[in-house]
Amino acid sequence: MSKQQVQVHNEYFDRAEERGANVVSFECSGCGFNVRTLAPQTENTVWTSMLFCPSCDKPYFKHAEKHSLEVSDE
Numbered sequence: 482m483s484k485q486q487v488q489v490h491n492e493y494f495d496r497a498e499e500r501g502a503n504v505v506s507f508e509c510s511g512c513g514f515n516v517r518t519l520a521p522q523t524e525n526t527v528w529t530s531m532l533f534c535p536s537c538d539k540p541y542f543k544h545a546e547k548h549s550l551e552v553s554d555e
């Protein structure tokens with residue numbers, strides 16, 4: 482559990498939302514934290530990447546499209 486990572490995460494995504502980025506979120510199955518991440522702004526675009534819960538460091542693989550977000554922890 483890192484308070485600083487959570488703070489950096491929240492400030493980053495607060496700013497991203499202010500800029501109008503497509504910010505989506507899911508609940509971490511490890512700790513319940515509301516993890517935010519970026520999704521594409523355009524249709525027919527897929528962004529995949531690894532991400533980590535800033536609260537408990539649980540790794541996820543993300544598959545984000547404009548209107549959907551899937552995360553897998555396997």
Ligand SMILES: [Zn+2]
Nearest residue numbers: 509512534537
């Ligand atoms: Zn977590």
